[in-house]
Amino acid sequence: ETGVTQTPRHLVMGMTNKKSLKCEQHLGHNAMYWYKQSAKKPLELMFVYSLEERVENNSVPSRFSPECPNSSHLFLHLHTLQPEDSALYLCASSQGRGPSGNTIYFGEGSWLTVV
Amino acid sequence: GQNIDQPTEMTATEGAIVQINCTYQTSGFNGLFWYQQHAGEAPTFLSYNVLDGLEEKGRFSSFLSRSKGYSYLLLKELQMKDSASYLCAVRDYGQNFVFGPGTRLSVLP
DSSP, X not given: OOSEEEEOSEEEEOTTOEEEEEEEEOSOOSXXXXXXXXXXXXXXXXXXXXXXXXXXXXXXXXXXXXXXXXXXXXXXXXXSOOGGGOEEEEXXXXXXOSSOOOOOEEOOOEEEEEX | OOEEEOOSEEEEETTOOEEEEEEEEOSSXXXXXXXXXXXXSOOEEEEEEOSSEEEEETTEEEEEETTXXXXXXXXXXXXXXXXXXEEEEEEOSTTOEEEOOOEEEEEEO
């Protein structure tokens, strides 16, 4: 079993649909992240939750709505997306603050296609 | 602002040594990380530097110079399975990991 699990692995949705991506971490970490990875672009940090409180929101459009009900679960609610939102969405978790060798652990990702 | 630069692509021969460079300018510094990402898969952790100098881990080594905002990943005795993207990331403050664009390495027989 991997430390960070994401569902679904693949999602195709129309521009008027509402769907959600789910992430669960089994590592006892206190921070969770959503990243977006598009072709030929760097990993883009979308949201960071630390101790269930959102601490980072990198000017992400409101059609992406995160939810962190507890330290082990993270959701990304999607509605009225655009074709350019098609990408790999990666969930990750980490532990600790400040200088630390505690790395970030990624889930397998959710491939999203908006048609 | 945040800026991390890496070469886009590199090619090397099986058995050779390759050095992948990374330069960074970030708001705060709490460590530099290298990750490997095979096509269609999630990134996996390779190495971590927070103090200047070289960290060695088997065939992989990573170097950091904080004064120069510079790091490199050194891969020795290259194998075909090392063909992947290599991502440089900085933990700037708190728990924010900022990633570079990644370097796609192709290992040829």
